[in-house]
Amino acid sequence: MRTSHTFSTIVTLLAAGATGALAQGRGNARPAPAPAAPAAPAMAFAFAQTCAPLAAAARQAGQPSAQQLAAARRDSIRAAMTPEQRRDDSLQAANRAAGGSGADNVSSRALAVAGQPGNGVLGGVCLTAQDSIVQQVVARLDFDNFKNILRGLGQFGDRWAGNPVGPGNAPAVDWIDAQLKSYGYVTERIKYSFEGQPREEVYATKVGTKTPQEMYMIGGHMDGRGGGGAINDDGSGTALVMEIARVMASPDIQTDRTIRFALWNNEETGLNGARAYVEQRQLLQGIEAPAKSGKYPEPKWLAMINHDMLLWDHGNPPMVMQSLSADVNVEYQLNSKFASESAQLGLAFINANRLFATNYPAQLSNAMSNTDTGAFQDLVASLSLRDGRRLYEMGRGSSPTYHQPTDIFPTFTDQDYRLGFNAIQTTLGAVAKLTEVKITPKAMTP
């Protein structure tokens, strides 16, 4: 009887609750073995990944734990706050913990976790091994640190770079420079003149280990206007670039290609800082200097990605709360020499957003305008990330703090800062992937 069973009969018997009869057999002293599972049908394609859980990185002797590092970072962030900010921060944290304001904004899209099928934005498909590495790098971004960089920038007012120059402009360049140095970078400056007056802007570089002579550039403008704190325009883009630079400075992170972090000055006066960079550096691309040194002071440009206003998406006319359809807008310029390459790059950003951003989606459109990438768009693939499309949303009044005294830190809620944080996750995810990031655990230097 056992041998005469077909698979479908077994299924029928199982369905009818006949497992006992099957397991015992009929008129047979020994219990029958359980029926073998049918062979899985051959897949049309092989899965690229195994969903194997990633082993936790081994901690070296004397190296602080992740919790200790998080606590130390938290302490340093709070140490830089004024007493009012600290009180406000404690209240917000307590409120979040109690499920109040901000608690509803933690994550509407569960971040994919390696080894946990069913979790993440791809319908339970595990990430590839490379994407898992990118995700671990993106997970090092720190929401509170992003906000704290914005608090720091706000100290310098609107950082006006025009003529006469505002009192906060040059001190803000120095402050950004010092922050980048504290992350471990050797910084450099572009010196140029605006209406006969000297101006400077700072940049830092993570040199690629395999192809140092090619680079992706990410930027935001550190100058502003309007008499407030220039927090959204464009402290947000500046802080995005700085927070990504901080994460990428970690000695256990390597990239094949080079990444440059540029904090443009004089955007508000006509993209003068970005134009000065192009004028001074364009012809140096790909030149090894000194000869045979393996050093490339100006690697060949692969792309320029700019970030300008990332916090505010309250619909149009603007509502009090953030719009339910809030998103990160990725734009390229259809009427540029690199439109096709820029569109391809834009798709890489949309995919990175789907994989690595936790809360907000991204959209791609083709009318990039009024931003520093204008100086690059006919020379290299160029993108802009914003909280709204520049011409069709912002240009029609969707940003009430634009160039206003209200562009200050307290104007924006954690929801707004979270939207900006999703732009950071998107850009870091895309650029880490494009530069083929690696994590190589190393003992911490004492």
Ligand SMILES: [Zn+2]
């Ligand atoms: Zn701007």
